[in-house]
Amino acid sequence: MIVSSLCHSRVHCQHSSFVTSLFRRGGVRRRHARHVKVRKCDTLVTSSACNPSTFGSVPTGDGLREIVKAAFSEAVTAVLSRGTLVDVNISECSNNVVGDYQCNSAMPIFAELKQKGDTSFSNPRSLAEAIVEAIPGREHLFAQTSVAGPGFVNVTFSASFLAAGVLDTVVNSTDEKIRIPPQRNMSIPKRAVVDYSSPNIAKASEMHVGHLRSTIIGETICRALESFGVETVRLNHVGDWGTQFGMLLTHLHDMQMGSDFAITDLQEFYKVAKLRFDKDDDFKARAQSAVVRLQAGDVQMRKLWEEICEISRRDFEEIYRVLDISIIERGESFYNEIIPLVLDELVKKGIAVEDQGALCIFGNLESTPLICRKSDGGFNYASTDLAALWQRTTQLEADQIIYVTDVGQSKHFEAIFDAANRAGWLDKKDNTKIRLDHVGFGLVMGEDGKRFRTRSGGTVPLRSLLSEAQSRCLESLQTRSSDLDDKELLEASHIMGIAAVKYADLHNNRSTNYVFSYDRMLDMKGNTAVYLLYTHARISTLLSRAEDQDLTSPAHQMVFTDEKERALAVAILKLPDALRAVVQDLLPSRLCDYAYHLCVAYNEFYSTCKVIGSPEEKSRLILCRATVFSLRRALFVLGITPLHKL
Known part of the structure; x- marks a missing residue:
């Protein structure tokens, strides 16, 4: 104190x-x-x-x-x-x-x-x-x-x-989006760059469950920032450069392959190329040389590289469409031309030094040096990340830069951030510092306690995971009595399936591992998206029975005659606090907690308090309308589409 x-x-x-x-x-x-x-x-x-x-x-x-x-x-x-x-x-x-x-x-x-x-x-x-x-x-x-x-x-x-x-x-509610001014004593950037999703093109051409966490956590943080009026730049730092491409391009050259192949073929080619790289010294040397040629602008290499990237890009865009993600692709290759300039600056400032032929940045005596240029002259992840950070601070003029990756990269980003600070890149004209954050997240685990994988031990394709969730939702909806026709059931199952997968991830503390379970995420009575969507549909259905009533006049009287009404009012008005927590702590789970407790409060109110036909009808309808507006706003930030009937 x-x-x-x-x-x-x-x-x-x-x-x-x-x-x-x-x-x-x-x-x-x-x-x-x-x-x-x-x-x-x-x-x-x-x-x-x-x-x-x-x-x-x-x-x-x-x-x-x-x-x-x-x-x-x-x-x-x-x-x-x-x-x-x-x-x-x-x-x-x-x-x-x-x-x-x-x-x-x-x-x-x-x-x-x-x-x-x-x-x-x-x-x-x-x-x-x-x-x-x-x-x-x-x-x-x-x-x-x-x-x-x-x-x-x-x-x-x-x-x-x-x-x-x-x-x-x-x-004051018009749609599901929320716009609130920054609250007192709240440090809000004018412009924030959020680096998330970032699949590797050559290593895993088809997006898998591991990419899910970064994608939806990053998107939620973006929407939360935007609710406070922050200009948010969404960047997809795809892995479209580096050693993995040297391996793949060399293997395709040996096979005399063009670009007439599918996304799944690309994954198999990479697996074979990786085996050759690990066992064949001659292939390894040629692959490393191919990387240098690619980075130097070799025409033939560049042509095949562009074709491979386009194949992956089409697949990524389909996944982003399903997840309702709009993001700017700015891969590692984007920074290739400025890497030499950035490294030269670090050398001149005495931050980067040559050691055994490689260019390194040394932190404290106990830490492993950050290699920013390999001994063969090739660039690596550190080279690209340093160039990207320089570009975002100097050209994009970001006030805050957020990186959403797995916790295993924490040490790497600590070294990158330290180098940027020593170089003076974080110093602003008003004597403040640009804020840098690494939003680390844990692994997705299977119910057997091991990393979530297919039966054959491979990574689970994101497309098949989302499809399975939607299929299970359709089966569940078909077993329940509903006024929806077949087309509406299919649409509802698609929305619910995507929502279930997103919420199952977001409601956990991002820094810890979580167990992926279809049964848990589709539970109607637990802390799940299904529970939230059913609550939203229940309120929407009730309000449709009172569409002729004007609930927006500021002259209305409100009367609380039951403790559940008051408890619901308190739950409704906590939304700004929840959004503030997401922005300050970069924890989407705080907003999930709000949405869940709001739904619990509403359902307790609904089971106790009669709405239509009660003496307090107008007052209780206003409570219902405020609940549904607040829930929609929370769902929007979480990237979940509400369902109005089920």
């Missing part, structure tokens, strides 16, 4: 202006507040009413956690001294009976004050009580506040505040 005196801190001004403007605008205007009946600290709101137009709307872009943090930051500043900046810690309450959110900053703040000789407060609890009293407009923002134990402050949002936020979600 850091307590510092910053009389004119920009951060302090942002917190202060936010909370103050919230109350001044009428977000919780006192003279219009209606009575909210609550019992003591552990009681949920049992009844409430509000006029959302009177109370205003939740500030666009702010999730519940950030609203609580802003309120507490201003309260702490008021209690300590003017201009004091404190980074308060806010977390969700593990038990919603206690409250919605908790602030535990009183204890560390008190300890630091005591260390400095400040005796203004007798103990952390007295400090916590003073902070609670200083929260501006707390009786309207929060239905209740309480201090527990040595100084834990628990808060429960008022029903009027939640209702205003829910209605705002409905009034």
Whole structure:
């Protein structure tokens, strides 16, 4: 915990202006507040009413956690001294009976004050009580506040505040895309380059399950960044250069083959070429020479290379179409001409040095040097990655560059990033640094605990994996009663199959391995895309029965008469927090958690609260509409197409 005196801190001004403007605008205007009946600290709101137009709307872009943090930051500043900046810690309450959110900053703040000789407060609890009293407009923002134990402050949002936020979600929703301004204290780049997917053309011409993780994780990060207005450049750094092409081109030359072959033929040619490379020294030498000739611009080599790339490209594009991915191909070959310039710069700056005929970059004494030019004069992965990073920092002028690859490449990127930093490529004109991130992910495992492979031990083609998921979804849908005709069932199974595969990957922590299981990902009752899609279809069907009702007027009244309604409202309004977590931590699983818990909250509400024909019909329809809008927005960022009926 850091307590510092910053009389004119920009951060302090942002917190202060936010909370103050919230109350001044009428977000919780006192003279219009209606009575909210609550019992003591552990009681949920049992009844409430509000006029959302009177109370205003939740500030666009702010999730519940950030609203609580802003309120507490201003309260702490008021209690300590003017201009004091404190980074308060806010977390969700593990038990919603206690409250919605908790602030535990009183204890560390008190300890630091005591260390400095400040005796203004007798103990952390007295400090916590003073902070609670200083929260501006707390009786309207929060239905209740309480201090527990040595100084834990628990808060429960008022029903009027939640209702205003829910209605705002409905009034301002037009489609599944979400656009929110950056939140307070959130570092957002203007332009981000995201390097993902990146299949190797010669090694594995047909995309396999290993490429799935990079592709969908990278796409989700892009969409999350774009939800905050970040200009995102999607780059597909395909492996279209290097030793593997030397092997393949030499083998095809020996076979006197042209380019009249299919994608599967290309894979078999590479396997044979790799065996020859490992066992035949003469073939190995010729293959290495072929790489140098290709990189030097040999006309014949280039012609065959272009034909091979085009065969793979057509296959890749079909997969990207199915996955709804739009990405710019910028392979290793793109950087070939600038590699010498980049390496020369590193040599002049004393960062790259020659060692035993190879050009190397040495880090600390314990690390293996980064070889950026081989002893035979050929370039390698490091050469290309250095050139790509230079081009992205100097020509694309990126503020953040994200690489999405397996965790096994972490050391490689650490060395690349270190070299770029030492070369000064990350220094910006405003004295800040370009942010570099390696988003590492684990392996896809089979249910036997080993790497997910075919029965013959080969990699699982992505095309067949997606097709199998779609087939299983079709079988499942056909066994259930449905109003869909055969064509609609087929379309729904295709959407559901793709969604199931994507979500099964994304909802796991990306840095760990996960087990691929069709049975688990197609479970209707678990944390799966199928569960989310059925929930979306359920809400859509219900709302179709009330299409004649206008739910977007800001003059509507909302009434919470059941604790499940309030719980659903809280779940709806956490979307900005979830998106913020994805952008800051680069963990798509945070958004999956939001979508799943939103659906759980809705289904609990639906099973308890009658909607159509109830006295609270209008209010509950607004809750349903806000839920479906929020769910669609989350699904859009996850790259999942919603289903409106099943």
